[in-house]
Amino acid sequence: MSDVITQLSAFIKTTILKQPNRVIEPSEPLISSGLIDSFSLMDLALFVEDTFGVRIEDTELNADTFDNLTQLASLIESRRI
Amino acid sequence: MTIFPERLRTLHSETPERVAVYLQFSGRDDLPITYDQLLRGASAYARVLERENIQPGEVVVLILQHGEDLIYSFWGAILNGAIPAIMPFLTEKLSPERYRADLSALISVTKPSAIVTYPEFETEVRATLKHGDSVRSVIVRDCIEPPSDINFEALAGFIRKPEDIVLLQHSSGTTGLQKGVALSHQAVFNQLGAYGQALALDDGDVIVSWLPLYHDMGLIAGFLMPILSGIPLVLMSPFDWVRAPYKLMHSVSKYHGTLTWLPNFAYNFCAQKIRDRHIEGVDLSSWRAVTNCSEPVRWESHQAFYERFKNYGLRLEVLQTSYAMAENVFGVTQSQLGDVPAVEEIDREAFMSEGVAKNSFDGRPSLKMMSSGRPLENVKVKIVDEDENEVSERVIGEIAIQSDCMLTGYYNRPELTEKALHDGWYLTGIMGIWTMVKYLFQAVKKI
Numbered sequence: 001m002s003d004v005i006t007q008l009s010a011f012i013k014t015t016i017l018k019q020p021n022r023v024i025e026p027s028e029p030l031i032s033s034g035l036i037d038s039f040s041l042m043d044l045a046l047f048v049e050d051t052f053g054v055r056i057e058d059t060e061l062n063a064d065t066f067d068n069l070t071q072l073a074s075l076i077e078s079r080r081i
Numbered sequence: 082m083t084i085f086p087e088r089l090r091t092l093h094s095e096t097p098e099r100v101a102v103y104l105q106f107s108g109r110d111d112l113p114i115t116y117d118q119l120l121r122g123a124s125a126y127a128r129v130l131e132r133e134n135i136q137p138g139e140v141v142v143l144i145l146q147h148g149e150d151l152i153y154s155f156w157g158a159i160l161n162g163a164i165p166a167i168m169p170f171l172t173e174k175l176s177p178e179r180y181r182a183d184l185s186a187l188i189s190v191t192k193p194s195a196i197v198t199y200p201e202f203e204t205e206v207r208a209t210l211k212h213g214d215s216v217r218s219v220i221v222r223d224c225i226e227p228p229s230d231i232n233f234e235a236l237a238g239f240i241r242k243p244e245d246i247v248l249l250q251h252s253s254g255t256t257g258l259q260k261g262v263a264l265s266h267q268a269v270f271n272q273l274g275a276y277g278q279a280l281a282l283d284d285g286d287v288i289v290s291w292l293p294l295y296h297d298m299g300l301i302a303g304f305l306m307p308i309l310s311g312i313p314l315v316l317m318s319p320f321d322w323v324r325a326p327y328k329l330m331h332s333v334s335k336y337h338g339t340l341t342w343l344p345n346f347a348y349n350f351c352a353q354k355i356r357d358r359h360i361e362g363v364d365l366s367s368w369r370a371v372t373n374c375s376e377p378v379r380w381e382s383h384q385a386f387y388e389r390f391k392n393y394g395l396r397l398e399v400l401q402t403s404y405a406m407a408e409n410v411f412g413v414t415q416s417q418l419g420d421v422p423a424v425e426e427i428d429r430e431a432f433m434s435e436g437v438a439k440n441s442f443d444g445r446p447s448l449k450m451m452s453s454g455r456p457l458e459n460v461k462v463k464i465v466d467e468d469e470n471e472v473s474e475r476v477i478g479e480i481a482i483q484s485d486c487m488l489t490g491y492y493n494r495p496e497l498t499e500k501a502l503h504d505g506w507y508l509t510g511i512m513g514i515w516t517m518v519k520y521l522f523q524a525v526k527k528i
C-alpha cells in the first residue's frame with residue numbers, strides 16, 4: 001500500500017470515522033456509500049491540502065472525482081510536482 | 082389581508098424587472114431571476130398542474146434539489162391554488178430503502194395528489210406508490226412547457242382565501258414527515274409582518290442563505306420572507322455550502338448581504354473550517370444581523386465565529402439569536418438588533434439538579450446561557466409546569482406560545498393538533514426559562 005494511501009486511511013479512520021481499528025480497503029467506496037458524509041469531505045480536502053500540498057476544489061468533492069483511496073491517491077500523485 | 086398570489090401580482094406589476102433571487106451554483110455563474118421570470122416560470126408549472134387536474138387545496142409534494150425547478154414548482158403550485166410541501170431529496174447519507182419508507186410515510190398521511198420530481202428520479206418515486214393511494218400524477222421536469230406569458234385571470238390560486246392553507250412544512254424523519262404543519266396565507270403574512278418589524282426590514286436589505294427549503298428556517302427566512310417582501314435573496318445550495326462554507330462569506334461580500342440565518346453548528350463549522358486564503362479580500366461589514374436559530378444557541382459559538390471573522394469586517398453586535406418553530410410559521414422571539422444578546426452565567430449544579438437559573442458565584446462551576454431575545458409583538462410566551470401553570474421567573478418549564486400566526490393544525494392529524502393546542506396555547510415540548518425582564522432562554526434539553 002502506498003504511503004499516501006496509508007496516511008489517508010489513518011486520517012479517515014481516526015479523525016472522520018473515529019474508528020481507529022477499522023480497515024478501509026483501497027477500493028472501498030467512500031462517498032457513494034455514505035461512509036464519508038458531506039461535512040467530513042471538507043475535512044478530507046483540508047487534510048489533503050495541508051499534508052500533500054495538493055488542492056481539491058469544492059466542485060471536485062464528489063464520487064465522480066474520487067470514490068476510494070486508490071483514486072484519491074492517484075489524484076494527489078497527479079497534482080504533486 | 083391578502084393571499085400569496087395577490088402579493089406576487091402586486092410585486093410583479095410594480096417592479097417586474099427587479100431581481101427576486103440570485104441563484105448560485107458551484108462552478109457556474111450566478112443566475113438572477115426577476116419577478117417577471119419567477120412568475121413566468123411558476124406559470125408554466127401552474128399550467129401543468131391544471132392540465133393534470135390538480136385542484137386548489139390539494140397537496141403537491143416537491144422532490145427537487147436546489148435550482149430553478151424547485152423555485153418555479155413551489156410558486157407554480159401556489160398560483161394553481163395547490164398546497165406545496167417540499168420533501169428532502171435523496172442523498173448519499175440516506176439509504177434508498179429508508180428514503181422509500183419516509184416517502185411512504187409522508188404519502189400515507191398527507192395524501193398528496195401529485196409529486197413533482199426529476200425524470201431520473203421518477204422510477205424511485207413510482208416504486209413507492211401503491212395502487213389506490215392518493216397520488217394521481219407524477220410530474221417530471223421534462224413535461225413542463227417553457228416559461229410564457231402570465232395570464233393571472235386564468236390562475237386558480239387567486240380564488241384562495243387568507244384563512245386557507247397555503248403550504249405544509251415537515252420536519253425530517255418518519256415521524257416528522259407524518260406531521261405536516263399546515264399554515265394559512267394569513268398566518269404567514271402575520272409572521273412576516275411581526276418578524277420584519279423585529280428585524281427593521283427595509284428596501285436596502287439583502288438576504289443571503291444556504292439553508293434547505295424543506296426546513297422552516299430556510300423556507301421562511303431564506304425564501305418566502307424575501308420573495309414576498311420584495312427583498313433580494315441570494316440563494317446557494319446547502320450541498321455546496323457544506324463543501325465550501327467560505328462561499329457564504331463570498332456571497333455576503335459580493336452582494337452586500339445584510340441578513341443571514343444559521344443554526345448553531347454552522348458558527349463552529351465556519352470558524353473551524355474556513356482558512357484565511359479562502360476569504361482573502363472578503364468584506365463582511367454589510368452584515369447587520371446573523372441570526373442563530375433552530376438549535377439551542379451557544380455563547381461560545383458566537384465568540385468563535387466573531388474571533389474568526391472580526392478582521393473581515395464582522396461586528397460582534399451583528400450576531401443575533403432567535404427562537405423559532407414551524408408551528409408559529411417561524412420566529413417566536415428575536416434578540417434586539419444592534420445589541421449583543423444577553424448572556425447570564427448561572428450555577429451549573431442548581432440548573433442541572435433543580436432546574437433553576439441562579440447566579441453563579443466564585444469558584445463554582447457555571448454555565449453561560451445566551452438569550453433568544455424577546456417575543457415578537459404578535460406572540461405571547463409563557464413558561465409552564467406539568468399542570469400548565471405558569472412558573473416563576475428563573476425556573477425551568479415548558480415553553481407555551483400563543484399568536485396570530487400559529488399553525489392551522491397538523492395536516493390530516495386532528496388528534497395531534499388537539500394534543501398540542503390547549504385553550505389557544507401551543508405547547509412546544511421545549512424547555513425554557515425567563516430571566517432578566519422577560520428574556521427567553523431556551524434550555525438545552527427537551528421534555
